[in-house]
């Protein structure tokens with residue numbers, strides 16, 4: 001059987017009508033910025049799971065074409081942050097209880113598995129960087145900046161994974177952390193971030209001491225504690241105010 005699929009075009013520059021190359025490059029950068037803005041709003045829970053993402057409303061807010069918005073939504077759908085439904089359109093993914101369990105199982109396998117490598121590669125510079133991240137996270141929590149704290153907490157886990165030296169697994173962890181933010185938004189207690197912030201400091205201590213096995217066991221308990229804090233209760237859907245979230 002021959003592979004009749006069209007070649008991958010994702011990386012090719014977007015050509016629209018008489019647009020010059022310069023404008024096209026600016027268009028790509030604009031798209032990337034919008035993708036980040038929407039993705040951040042989902043991870044930081046400013047856009048709630050189940051929230052509808054209307055193409056025309058987003059096109060208005062960001063001042064680009066609906067075609068451009070559609071591409072961004074398709075990219076977010078690949079990352080499972082957005083769900084595309086025929087006729088209904090796009091909405092922020094509402095993870096099911098089963099998916100939540102899968103995501104945390106995957107995090108257990110990958111993140112715990114990476115700890116010995118991270119411990120081996122942990123130097124003073126890396127430890128200082130992680131401590132600074134943990135400090136900012138605590139500060140955000142103390143000052144009530146919930147969405148900032150959620151983002152910083154996910155960043156901490158992603159940075160840890162990157163320090164293992166395995167870029168492929170670090171990328172998985174990044175996606176799993178984004179999906180975890182959605183899971184926490186649906187099943188977490190209000191005002192509960194997921195990560196106990198002092199946990200991160202303890203973890204850095206084990207890694208800095210080169211104790212990979214201890215760090216692995218600690219990460220396992222840390223992730224189990226987050227999972228155990230979830231309560232599987234359905235929430236009502238709501239229509240987000242896109243103008244308020246993304247407008248000036």
Ligand SMILES: [Zn+2]
Nearest residue numbers: 153195196222
């Ligand atoms: Zn954590």
